[in-house]
Each structure stands twice: as C-alpha cells, then as structure tokens.
Amino acid sequence: MTITLSREELLGTRRRKLAEPELLAPAGNLEKLKFAIRYGADAVYIGGQQYGLRSNADNFSFQQMREGVAYAKKHGAKVFVATNIFAHNEDLPGLKDYLSELDRIGIDAIIVADPAIIETAKLAAPNVELHLSTQQSTLNWQAVKFWKDEGVHRVVLGREASMQEIETIKDHVDIEIEVFIHGAMCSSYSGRCVLSNHFTDRDSNRGGCCQSCRWKYDLFISEEELMTASYSDRLVEEGENPFTMSAKDLCMIEHIPELIRSGVDSFKIEGRMKSIHYVATVVNAYRQAIDAYMRDPYNYELKQEWLDEIGKAANRPLNTGFFFDEPDHEDHIYTPEEKPQAYDFAGLVLEYDAESGYALIEQRNHFKPGQEVEFFGPDHTHFKQIVGEIFDEEGQPLDAARHPLQRIRMKVEQPVNRFDIMRKRI
Known part of the structure; x- marks a missing residue:
C-alpha cells in the first residue's frame, strides 16, 4: 500500500x-x-x-x-x-x-x-x-x-x-x-530478569539467561502440595496445554x-x-x-x-x-503458538557459470533432487525452482546433498550471485 x-x-x-x-x-x-x-x-x-x-x-x-x-x-x-x-x-x-x-x-x-x-x-x-x-x-x-x-x-x-x-x-x-x-x-523490565537466577542460578545480567519465561508451566492448588500433587491437583485441566510467560x-x-x-x-x-x-x-x-x-x-x-x-x-x-x-x-x-512456515538454510552459492547455468553450492542442510527450493540474495535475487540433478565437484551424480559443507553443482533457472542463499521449506 x-x-x-x-x-x-x-x-x-x-x-x-x-x-x-x-x-x-x-x-x-x-x-x-x-x-x-x-x-x-x-x-x-x-x-x-x-x-x-x-x-x-x-x-x-x-x-x-x-x-x-x-x-x-x-x-x-x-x-x-x-x-x-x-x-x-x-x-x-x-x-x-x-x-x-x-x-x-x-x-x-x-x-x-x-x-x-x-x-x-x-x-x-x-x-x-x-x-x-x-x-x-x-x-x-x-x-x-x-x-x-x-x-x-x-x-x-x-x-x-x-x-x-x-x-x-x-x-x-x-x-x-x-x-x-x-x-x-523480554517479559521482564528491560531484560532485568530474576527468574533465571532463581530457577537455575544463571545470572541474566551477566550473560547467563536461561529464558525461563519461554518454559511451559503448570498451575497447582498450593505451594505445599506441589511436591506431592497428583495430576488431579492441577488447576490446568487434563488435555489443556501448559502456559508460558513468553512475549x-x-x-x-x-x-x-x-x-x-x-x-x-x-x-x-x-x-x-x-x-x-x-x-x-x-x-x-x-x-x-x-x-x-x-x-x-x-x-x-x-x-x-x-x-x-x-x-x-x-x-x-x-x-x-x-x-x-x-x-x-x-x-x-500462553499456549503453543501458531508459528509461520519455517525455512532452513539449505545452501550457499559460491560460484555461478552464466554459460552453463550451473552454480557451485555449499550445503548447509540436507536437500535432494525433486525438492522445491528458493534462492534469495542482497542483489535482488529471488526465485523458486525444483532441484534437478546434482553432482559432486568431480561431476559424479548424487542422490542427495547430505554431508555438512559438501560442495555440489546444480543447474539454476535464473542467474545467482556469490553469497546468495538457497533455502527450503521445513
């Protein structure tokens, strides 16, 4: 707009x-x-x-x-x-x-x-x-x-x-x-959390925050009954989700x-x-x-x-x-949130050959032929495609890029640049 x-x-x-x-x-x-x-x-x-x-x-x-x-x-x-x-x-x-x-x-x-x-x-x-x-x-x-x-x-x-x-x-x-x-x-005022110190002895103001506000909590009838309480003593009913203090x-x-x-x-x-x-x-x-x-x-x-x-x-x-x-x-x-569709960093573009249309890509997360991936980068690269055949650096075909930092070659449907990211939907 x-x-x-x-x-x-x-x-x-x-x-x-x-x-x-x-x-x-x-x-x-x-x-x-x-x-x-x-x-x-x-x-x-x-x-x-x-x-x-x-x-x-x-x-x-x-x-x-x-x-x-x-x-x-x-x-x-x-x-x-x-x-x-x-x-x-x-x-x-x-x-x-x-x-x-x-x-x-x-x-x-x-x-x-x-x-x-x-x-x-x-x-x-x-x-x-x-x-x-x-x-x-x-x-x-x-x-x-x-x-x-x-x-x-x-x-x-x-x-x-x-x-x-x-x-x-x-x-x-x-x-x-x-x-x-x-x-x-932060659920605390300007990050001045004391819950982290109290629960885990990790000082949030000295670099040790355990993010206790993101934990899931149950409610019980009283503090005295907490250690011996059965499921029926909980104020959260059976089947309901525990809550958080997460912002x-x-x-x-x-x-x-x-x-x-x-x-x-x-x-x-x-x-x-x-x-x-x-x-x-x-x-x-x-x-x-x-x-x-x-x-x-x-x-x-x-x-x-x-x-x-x-x-x-x-x-x-x-x-x-x-x-x-x-x-x-x-x-x-307060309850498990609806998260947006997550994406994984699948690969990093290292080289692109305009004549052949092939890119050299460094693997960051597992991907394989037939998967849809998306390329984006700081120079306005942005497109989706289906992964076709992939090859190792010696030209041998692969059924997947499964090894960390493995370098593979694959054909890309549009020009890409060094430092462009290839991502996949999780």
Missing part, C-alpha cells in the same frame, strides 16, 4: 531534517557478521569472550574481532562490541586491558550499562564510542541528558519507550538514539515511515544467537524498506514481499511492542 503523509507529519519531518537511519544487525560469529553486512547492515554488534550478555553465543576472540573489523571497514560498515554486563567486583580485574585491546583493534563503539565500565573505558579506550545499553532502562529525556553529560555518545532506549516518548527525547536532547525494531522481547516478538517493518520521522538514529535488530538465515532475511527486508522510503518518502509503498520475507524468518507471532500502546494479554503467548 502507498503511505500518504498528513500535513502535521510533513511538518514534523521537515523540523527534524529527514536523515537515513543506521541499520544495526546482530552477529553471533564471524560468518554471521559477513552475512549481515552483505545483506545490508550499516553496522553490526558482536560479543567478546568477556563482559557481554550472551555467554552462550559463539563470541569473538580478539583475532576474530580484527578480521571482523577489517571486513566491515572494507564494506563501509562499523563494529560495536557488547560489554553490557552489570559487573560484580570479581569482574573488574582485567577490564582495563580488555577495553584497551578493543581500542587497538579498531572497534567503533562498546555497548555498556555499568558506570564502572563507562568510566574505565573513557581512560582505557578513548577512541571507542560509548553506547548506553538498553539494560539501563532509559525512557525519558532528562535521563538521556544525564548520560550525554556523562560522556555517552548514544543511548539505546529501553524497549518500553513509546513512539511519542522517543520523539520527545529527540526534541529535547541532541544525542544519537538507538531503538530495537525487531526480535525477541510475542517485535516487528516494525510496517512502520518504517514513523520510525524515520521520529528521528531515531539507529534501528537495531535483536538476535546474536539466531541463525544466518534469520540475520540475512530480516536485515535484507529492512534494508529494502528503509531504502525505498529514503528514495521517495512521499510515495512510499509497503510491499507484501517484505512482510512475507519477515514471516519466513519468524520464530514466534509478531507485534509492535510498546511503540503505540501498552502490551496486554494478547501480546503474550
């Missing part, structure tokens, strides 16, 4: 001077970093092996950071490192050396929540920007001004900020603002015009532990939407294909979080 702007919206756009936002993508490892940038990210955020909130991700060594920074700079992108734990005393030794190394590597910014890390970074990493983490739950312009006065270069607002609050902050404080526009939402995922692909007009400087996608397929698909959809609006904001058209692409990477039902109203019972998942 075409988006028509009201007079008030046009005036607001002019007042804030329409500027293209940064598209910031997650990168759980070096390969995901490259895919995020190839598929349209202006910047990526990664985790090191200390001081970050995703201890279970494939976090970066210093050498991998150097490779990532070199790749990003070659493609005009930036790299941020999450150092956003709330530190205990035992976390402080070695902090200065760690931050100094990030500075030497050429990291553009660190995402930080703890004042101790902020103050240490000012001395140890003077060339690295300070981006205040969403963990600080910053939601008003006076708090944003406080952090600006403390030397912070950018504030990542709490996920609880509304669109109106964002606009007020931008009107009052001249500082970069970053907001999450896509990905998982629906955030998706703002339908509201790119409002986000850009609000003055937000950086659009952040959640998901350092998500798959390459998720990163490439979601980043590419938002890249297209942002570019289309910036080319012609007065005749912007929301395309169904962008919504379809987001659906192919969705893990849960989607909503708009806190941007336009307060989430209620309809924004949580």
Whole structure:
C-alpha cells in the first residue's frame, strides 16, 4: 500500500531534517557478521569472550574481532562490541586491558550499562564510542541528558519507550538514539530478569539467561502440595496445554515511515544467537524498506514481499511492542503458538557459470533432487525452482546433498550471485 503523509507529519519531518537511519544487525560469529553486512547492515554488534550478555553465543576472540573489523571497514560498515554486563567486583580485574585491546583493534563503539565500565573505558579506550545499553532502562529525556553529560555518545532506549516518548527525547536532547525494531522481547523490565537466577542460578545480567519465561508451566492448588500433587491437583485441566510467560516478538517493518520521522538514529535488530538465515532475511527486508522510503518518502509503498520475507524468518507471532500502546494479554503467548512456515538454510552459492547455468553450492542442510527450493540474495535475487540433478565437484551424480559443507553443482533457472542463499521449506 502507498503511505500518504498528513500535513502535521510533513511538518514534523521537515523540523527534524529527514536523515537515513543506521541499520544495526546482530552477529553471533564471524560468518554471521559477513552475512549481515552483505545483506545490508550499516553496522553490526558482536560479543567478546568477556563482559557481554550472551555467554552462550559463539563470541569473538580478539583475532576474530580484527578480521571482523577489517571486513566491515572494507564494506563501509562499523563494529560495536557488547560489554553490557552489570559487573560484580570479581569482574573488574582485567577490564582495563580488555577495553584497551578493543581500542587497538579498531572497534567503533562498546555497548555498556555499568558506570564502572563507562568510566574505565573513557581512560582505557578513548577512541571507542560509548553506547548506553538498553539494560539501563532509559525512557525519558532528562535521563538521556544525564548520560550525554556523562560522556555517552548514544543511548539505546529501553524497549518500553513509546513512539511519542522517543520523539520527545529527540526534541529535547541532541544525542544519537538507538531503538530495537525487531526480535525477541523480554517479559521482564528491560531484560532485568530474576527468574533465571532463581530457577537455575544463571545470572541474566551477566550473560547467563536461561529464558525461563519461554518454559511451559503448570498451575497447582498450593505451594505445599506441589511436591506431592497428583495430576488431579492441577488447576490446568487434563488435555489443556501448559502456559508460558513468553512475549510475542517485535516487528516494525510496517512502520518504517514513523520510525524515520521520529528521528531515531539507529534501528537495531535483536538476535546474536539466531541463525544466518534469520540475520540475512530480516536485515535484507529492512534494508529494502528503509531504502525505498529514503528514495521517495512521499510515495512510499509497503510491499507484501517484505512482510512475507519477515514471516519466513519468524520464530514466534509478531507485534509492535510498546511503540503505540501498552502490551496486554494478547501480546503474550500462553499456549503453543501458531508459528509461520519455517525455512532452513539449505545452501550457499559460491560460484555461478552464466554459460552453463550451473552454480557451485555449499550445503548447509540436507536437500535432494525433486525438492522445491528458493534462492534469495542482497542483489535482488529471488526465485523458486525444483532441484534437478546434482553432482559432486568431480561431476559424479548424487542422490542427495547430505554431508555438512559438501560442495555440489546444480543447474539454476535464473542467474545467482556469490553469497546468495538457497533455502527450503521445513
């Protein structure tokens, strides 16, 4: 559909001077970093092996950071490192050396929540920007001004900020603002979960969240009876599904015009532990939407294909979080949800021979002749076909591509490019 702007919206756009936002993508490892940038990210955020909130991700060594920074700079992108734990005393030794190394590597910014890390970074990493983490739950312009006065270069607002609050902050404080526009939402306030600590002794604010809100729960008559209760003591009747405290995922692909007009400087996608397929698909959809609006904001058209692409990477039902109203019972998942049709990353295009029409593809998940697959890529590759004959690199026919990272050749019905993804419906 075409988006028509009201007079008030046009005036607001002019007042804030329409500027293209940064598209910031997650990168759980070096390969995901490259895919995020190839598929349209202006910047990526990664985790090191200390001081970050995703201890279970494939976090970066210093050498991998150097490779990532070199790749990003070659493609005009930036790299941020999450150092956003709330530190205990035992976390402080070695902090200065760690931050100094990030500075030497050429990291553009660190995402930080703890004042101790902020103050240490000012001395140890003077060339690295300070981006205040969403963990600080910053939601008003006076708090944003406080952090600006403390030397912070950018504030990542709490996920609880509304669109109106964002606009007020931008009107009052001249500082970069970053907001999450896509990905998982936390049932706790700005991710300050204590359930994970209580149930599993894994500290969610030191990188150990066990996602206890996603578990399935039963209700019993009383706490005293819990250990000896029989099935008949449950308040959930037999045959009914256990419930969760799981929030629906955030998706703002339908509201790119409002986000850009609000003055937000950086659009952040959640998901350092998500798959390459998720990163490439979601980043590419938002890249297209942002570019289309910036080319012609007065005749912007929301395309169904962008919504379809987001659906192919969705893990849960989607909503708009806190941007336009307060989430209620309809924004949580209490029973097993209806998931969108899932897709697998089946193969990565390495080479394409235009004369023969054959592509060299690196297998990522099992596929075989007769299956329908879909190709997509950052250069607008997008088509479906049935897999025909496949061959190994020596030209021997195969009945399936079943070995991890196996290289096969197959004929493709349209031209493809290096780094295009082949996916299949699960």
